[in-house]
Amino acid sequence: MDKLVLIDGNSIASRAFYALPLLSNSSGLHTNAAYGFTTMLLRLIEEEQPTHFLVAFDAGKITFRHAGYQEYKGGRAKTPPELSEQYPLIKELVKAFGIAQFELEGYEADDIIGTMSRVGEEAGMEVVIVSGDKDMLQLASEQVTIALTRKGISETERFNPAHIKEVYDLVPDQIRDLKGLMGDSSDNIPGIPGVGEKTALKLLAEHPTVEEVLEHADAIKGKLGEKVRAHADDARMSKELATIFREVPMDISWEDKRFEGFDGPALASLFRKLEFKSLLDKLDFSAGSTGASADGAEGAAAPAPAAPTLETVVLTAGNLAEFAKSGLAGVEALHVEAAGDNPHTAELIGLAFGSGETGYFLEPELLASPEAEPIRAWLADPAVPKTVCDIHRAKVVLAWRGVPLDGCSFDVALAAYLLDPTDSTLTLPAMQEKLGLAAMADDAEVFGKGAKFKVPAQDVLSAHLTAKTAAISAVAALQKKELEEKGMSGLFFDLELPLAGVLADMELTGMKIAPDVLKEIGDELKERIDVLIADIYRHADTEFNLNSPKQLGEILFTKLGLPVIKKTKTGPSTDVEVLERLRSRHEIVAHILDYRSLSKLQSTYIEGLLKEVRPSTGKIHTFYRQTITATGRLSSQYPNLQNIPIRLEEGRKIRKAFVPSEPGWRILSADYSQIELRVLAHISQDERLIDAFHHDMDIHTRTAMDVFGVSADQVDRNMRRSAKAVNFGIVYGISDYGLSQNLDISRADAARFIERYFDIFQGVRKYMDEIVASARRDGYVTTLLNRRRYLPEINASNYNLRSFAERTAMNTPIQGTAADIIKLAMVQMAERLQEEKLKTRMLLQVHDELVFEVPEDEVERLERLVPDVMEGALALDVPLKVEVESGADWYEAK
Structure with a gap:
């Protein structure tokens, strides 16, 4: 029997976006939704082996349902730009997979899927629908199975009529009635106020449809009966809104929807662009467009290359x-x-x-x-x-x-x-x-x-x-x-x-590691983790699996009665964002957050770093990727020394294990202060920023003073924190969504904050406008050293692609110039060390910091030489500032 797989594109993309961390490739393009979507496609291809395949997308915000109810989906927050910009990528991926896709103005993906499932069923096909939307359950039949996503998109629960009966005691068509009574806040479908799923199911057990419930409304007692009678029209309308339309006018050509495997070269090219390295390694693209997995067939002997021309x-x-x-x-x-x-x-x-x-x-x-x-x-x-x-x-x-x-x-x-x-x-x-x-x-x-x-x-x-x-x-x-x-x-x-x-x-010099120090820090961490576990169990009054979101959720929300902040399909969320918002509600929450942080330090940075020590040298030899980031930044690997966490004191302590390789030597650290904001001041020529840096003011305090209209002594911690977030947000092209997440404020407040910033720092606004115009004209932007970044999407008709390119145009000259400056400093420092015949060795570059090991008798000289070179690497209209410290280890030097 032929099998048709139908995917609710918008639903799966959205669930993937919120389920995965906000990933991005080296070009700054967000990729978490695209990655999650891709892994689901690969899993479906392997598990379902479809003969026909279609992904349906919403074509726009206005559908035929708005004609009868203008507030339909009116309560939804605007789609974050970090998700919006990924829809074109997802559609490009679907195409490369060889999967048909369809959207039609005035209809939702649900309606397209409803129509295709009906036609597929009539054609005798087995149909599988993949979605995160419970409305789809109304389409279930003996031939149509609904796979509802769970745990983000990593799992699905399959519903056929029997399972719907088991879970809800309903037949599939009654899902419409269920929504008619209880409504759906995500779609702004009103239902009957005060009627939730439990009450709606009880009503439907007595009267199987909305119409019959309303016919017998007079027999329903108390306040519930009053609400049912008062909101009868809302219930009828809600059922209609929740009903999937199954007669969408579309050309049903089964040949167009036949699935014959992916386009190997096109998919490989996309995976490289999006930097899906693990997926590139997993798939055998040399197998043509069959979609074969590298884990499957036996490897044949490698063919000889074409006859050489030399x-x-x-x-x-x-x-x-x-x-x-x-x-x-x-x-x-x-x-x-x-x-x-x-x-x-x-x-x-x-x-x-x-x-x-x-x-x-x-x-x-x-x-x-x-x-x-x-x-x-x-x-x-x-x-x-x-x-x-x-x-x-x-x-x-x-x-x-x-x-x-x-x-x-x-x-x-x-x-x-x-x-x-x-x-x-x-x-x-x-x-x-x-x-x-x-x-x-x-x-x-x-x-x-x-x-x-x-x-x-x-x-x-x-x-x-x-x-x-x-x-x-x-x-x-x-x-x-x-x-x-x-x-x-x-x-x-x-x-x-x-x-x-x-x-x-x-890299060949490497940096000496003191294993005993690392192990000692690891033992201290283990002791703290054990204490935290005991405290958590004491507050919970029971032992449970701390790494199980389900068990943790039962403790926090059922046993301790904390408010549910965010729900997933499997229950209340216990992610970091939720726990941070609950921190002040109960002492146990702070302990859980600390437990998670310290456990990651133990596994990733204590045990992980010990494995990376080269026995023959006793050192760690990282490798810097010079050709990976679109901004020019270096990337550290094997191991990544740029990601050692320093916000937590326990994380900073890990630097104690990085020591000089010679007895009596010192570690010296030199760090650029707010280099990207200084570059922004130079490029934008904003008078307020330039003045602040020339007077050596704390730039975040100055920003808070200007944005909030207060004096320096009136700037409190929250004001400075908000100013810091927007300062660096401007550099990295942050959106109102991103700022709202950073500051735990509404998107509307975040948007107003950004707008106030631009009203004050008009030179920055002018720069942003001019650089986007320049990118539209030239197709690229440059750093002060003429490093180019091409932006082919800057004139795209697609809003999401164009918006991403505009943000990239704004921040690339800033980030790229900052990267160029520290690279210049590294080259110039290497030359000076050699010219002056110094024994000092340059060991690491970590973001805006350079780390050296220095003989005791050269420390004083280096404390003058290093800032002299780094601050003079490139002349700007504001002074570059370098902070230098030295110590017995990297911890003391930072």
Whole structure:
């Protein structure tokens, strides 16, 4: 039997948005709803194996129901822009999945699904409807099953007529009557005031329809009878509003709705854009558009790449000495191939050198041999220019094998990133395609992906790696020209290229960890956690599973009688937002919040960091991703040292375990003060902001004074907190929804606060207006160092896409310039340390902070040198300010 799966697009997108944290990719595009929607599609494809598939969306806010009741859905809050901007992405994903989608002006997704389920049932199909809306239960039949989402969207409860009877003691059609009596606040359907689900079910048990309940209204006693009689018309109208219309005028073509699998290349491209890395790894996109899972079929042998266009010479112990005499003279391109995401632990697979029409391949084992000494010297020679793909990674991989790499004069991966930082596809084939060149074989075709990864035979490997050197040479020639044309050569050669070497040196140096200190902090945390658990049990007067939302909900809302703030389909919510609002209601809530925070510290940052210590060095060697964020910010991995929490004192204490690697040395920390707001003052030329920074005022206090119209001594903590939230919110393009969540205020109040801010800081408003106009004209925005970010959606007809692009246009020059400044400071600091022959080592960059280890006799000098370099990295119309501290460990220095 054919199976038709119907998805309520708006319902599932909304539930995914609120169920998942507010995720975003490196371009700043929010992706949590899109990610949740995608995981549900994958699960449905696997579990249901549909032959036909349709996702229905609402086409607009006005439907035929508004003709009879203008207040229909009138109480709903405006959709947050963080969700609105994801609908185009979700529709693009649905298309790439090969799934039909439909919307029609004047009708809701419910009506489209109601119509399609009827037609599918009449055609003899099995029908499954996926939604979070209980109204859909009226569509259930022996052939139509309703899968209602639970726990956000991670689970569904399947309803057929028998299950509806079991749960509600109703037949499916009576769901309309249930809604007619009790109404639906989410849709602003009135029902009968005071009649909830329990009362409505009781009434329907005696009289099975709204009409029959009303006919017997005189027999209903007391206040309930009065309400039923007084609101009879409301009940009839409510039932009508809740009735799904099943005759939507639409072309029913089963071929259009047939599901034959996803479009592999299109879906892979979207996953890369949205940075759904785990999903990319899970799916086998090389399987074409079958939708096959990488976990399924046996892996076949990797096909050999197309015949290389250059001669490949495999270097061996026999010909290596002869090659070393003259072969390196004409080499212009180098490629270092290693398996593994983390270059500090990656396995070196091979080296390739490109020289004109010839490519040379060298196995890793030979690189360490005496015969390879000329090659090692060539790699280390700073006077010999080399063009590579990902200098940073290559330097780290070779350094761990005792082979220095220097003289890298061009990096095609870095250039591709600068030319379009929103494109996360930095593979050589992708670069070739983008530049109009014939593309070589992709790595996945040669090595396989994920669990299928395998190093191929030497002839295949050598041909593939030497083809990479040819690609590097061809791509580099075109990129150099494009960088020059776009005025980005300075950014590339003066900042990003030298920074790659600085980052590699920092990472290889690493930062010393004191395991005993970490363990001691872990023991202290465990003691505190145990005390908290005991206190929680004492307040609850019983033991329960603290990690079970259901059991916690029973304690808080049933046993202790705390008010329910927010409901989910499985019961009252116990998320952080809810607990924060309940904190003042009962002592147990603060203990639960502390328990959650400390438990995460214990598992993620005590146990997690201990696992990352390299035994041979006793240090942690993080890896900085230089080409991942659209704003130019660095991203730390393996482990992520930029996310160590410092708001909690217990989190800050973790920094005590980061110590100097030499006895008698000190840790020195230098942190830019409010660098993004200073950049905003310079770019916007807002007189109030400039004046505040020139007088070294606390900018949040100044903002509170101006927005609230009070003097400095009248600014209280809440005023300053609100001002701080809106200050940084402006920098990051916050919406009224985002600000309302941060401050726990209504969206209307948040909108008014933002509007007051712009009324006061008119230079900022003018900048925002002008930068959006500039982006519409040019299609991109730039930082002060001419780093570009393209915004193709800035002129989109779709409001949500356009709004996202506008917010991005406003904040990218600010965030990007701040990122450029600290990168400049890192490059300049590395140069000064070398020029002045100091022993001090630069170890970490964490947001706006640089961390060094310093000999005792250089501390005083560094306390002058570091702020001098950092504050002078880039001249602005307001002073840059750097705060410097030193100590025996990172904790003392911060």
